[in-house]
Amino acid sequence: MKPARVPHRRPLPGSPFNVPTVARPAKVFELDDQVTHDRYGLGRVIEVDENAVLVDFRTHQERISEPYPKLTRL
Secondary structure (H helix, E strand, O other): OOOOOOOOOOOOOOOOOOOOOOOOOOOOOOOEEEEEEEOOOEEEEEEEEOOEEEEEEOOOEEEOOOOOOOEEOO
16 A cells, blocks of 8 residues: 655745745955864964865864855954
8 A cells, every 4th residue: 555645735926934045145255364163263364265265273274165164254
């Protein structure tokens, strides 16, 4: 015996559950920006490429690429 299929329902155009997704602005970093990372802690941007930044965390340097997860500008 097959399980019952749930019919696919179209969302109503005026439904409050049809919230459009808002695109978040891209993070922009510049040289000497002070940043914090959830894993590495406080650091300073020492190099900016097209799609990556090099951050000096004093004990080591780490290259973090877009979309810059867990990296926040202070």
